[in-house]
Amino acid sequence: AAGVIQSPRHLIKEKRETATLKCYPIPRHDTVYWYQQGPGQDPQFLISFYEKMQSDKGSIPDRFSAQQFSDYHSELNMSSLELGDSALYFCASSLGGVNSPLHFGNGTRLTVT
């Protein structure tokens, strides 16, 4: 079965640089979520999109932005990177119905040096 695809798997950036993370949801899933997981931490919700519109926003820094495109893929743009942005970034997708579980991609490990 198709899963959520995230790219790249690993990314190394320097401070103050910009990074773009991509997410391709499971086909026919209409909702995309972004989560950030620091070392030894639980995943923290950043932002979500339902039918290409932002549906909820969590603890996402102003330096970050995201969008969902017409083909339902999503991109998380991160600017002015800081050392503290080093983390595992997950994208998840689901059907809009509340009973649907979120299916997570394998994550992008971002290292900021």
Next chain:
Amino acid sequence: AQKVTQAQTEISVVEKEDVTLDCVYETRDTTYYLFWYKQPPSGELVFLIRRNSFDEQNEISGRYSWNFQKSTSSFNFTITASQVVDSAVYFCALRGAGTASKLTFGTGTRLQVTL
């Protein structure tokens, strides 16, 4: 606001032992959904089980079973006859009833199964 508490930070068992992971949640929603996810050392988050707030029937699925008690706001997860491959961090998570509502995770319980 929603909150999920997993008081057990780390559990160590010997293979073939049964192990129960505790989860307590807080929510003001009358309808909500509870989940367990597994995060093995490779890092991916794997969906395990789901329970609706209006269905307190407990079930068994293979070596997994869960005990949902609305009266105590608990959603405990049991692995029977644990195996080394069960070693992972297990997250309990809560989701509200709104369309596209987010998952709120607990802090996770690291399970170490040894031979």
